[in-house]
Amino acid sequence: MTERTRPRVPGLRLLVCLLACCSFACGQDPIRGDRVPPGTAQGRGSDDPNTLRVNVRLVSIFTTVTDTHGAPISDLSKEDFRVLEDGVPQTISVFDRESELPLNIVLAIDTSESTRKDLKLEVASAKKFVHSVMRPVDHLSVFQITENTDQLTSFSSDVKSLDRGIERLTAGAGTSLYDAVYLGAEALLDRKGRKVIVLITDGGDTTSATSYQNALRRAEEAEAIIYSIIIVPVAADAGRNLGGEHALIQLSKDTGGKYYYAESIAQLDSAFREISDELRTQYLIAYYPNRRVSDSPFRRIQVELNKKDAESASYKVRHRAGYYTAPPR
Secondary structure, three states: OOEEEOOOOOOOOOOOOOOOOOOOOOEEOOOOOOEEOOOOOOOOOOOOOOOOOOOOOOEEEEEEEEOOOOOEOOOOOHHHEEEEEOOEEEOEEEEEEOOOOOEEEEEEEEOOHHHHHHHHHHHHHHHHHHHHHOOOOOEEEEEEEOOOEEEOOOOEOOHHHHHHHHHOOOOOOOOOHHHHHHHHHHHHOOOOOEEEEEEEEOOOOOOOOOOHHHHHHHHHHHOEEEEEEEEOOOOOOOOOOHHHHHHHHHHHHHEOOEEEEEOOHHHHHHHHHHHHHHHOOOEEEEEOOOOOOOOOOEEEEEEEEOOEOOOOOEOEEEOEOEEEOOOOO
């Protein structure tokens, strides 16, 4: 399957999207799409005309914690975390370790002219990643980034089918990187579970129809975590697209992901291994916003840790920067 697409311009039509990520600890309101903890009686009081029913969105944060060496920390408890929204402390309603929650991954590989010499390296390493990360409950889709964005496979847990999709990668002319982020996020919008975009690119966008801002917003609306692997054949190469690299770094930071530089297949393999390990050791933290302090459509989230390591060094916490209150368009 190959689906060639270009991003739709936001605002042309309204989609009623149910943005909810599934966890084993949560349910979903079939009308509003808001997730509620088990045991919550949504219909309780519905026969009483004097009862006001309020359905508040449950905000989910997939959080990665690492030590000073970058190794994931997987033994923390709910009491170790503190959550703030726009500076206001929140009560954690749901806490879970995410090693078992299904993954939905968009693996987007840049095959533009500037990466032609690295294509074999990318193909070999991408296959290793697929084989290491995939379980029967997980689904992955392969995207090719050139002047167009081509979805080479549908979301699948069939490793052999995904291998065939990766083998169909072909070189192109331009690099529509922001289009790929936008369309990858859009493909993830209605999928249940954790949602991840892994980008392999040299960082230079040259032909996108959409903008960096639109791509970031779509990723945030989909609650997608972006991991960027930046291919740099020569670290001191004067022809590097530093602006593109910085854009990838910011995309990763704002969505709770991470960026890596790879100058060899060993470094590319190492980046993939780290991503796979992180995805098995994330935490799900969720809360009902308890107070609105701003009219801004974007709410900023801060997750803090009350715990340090054995040497009193602070752990590093990564999570998405916030969320939009309006449904995606």
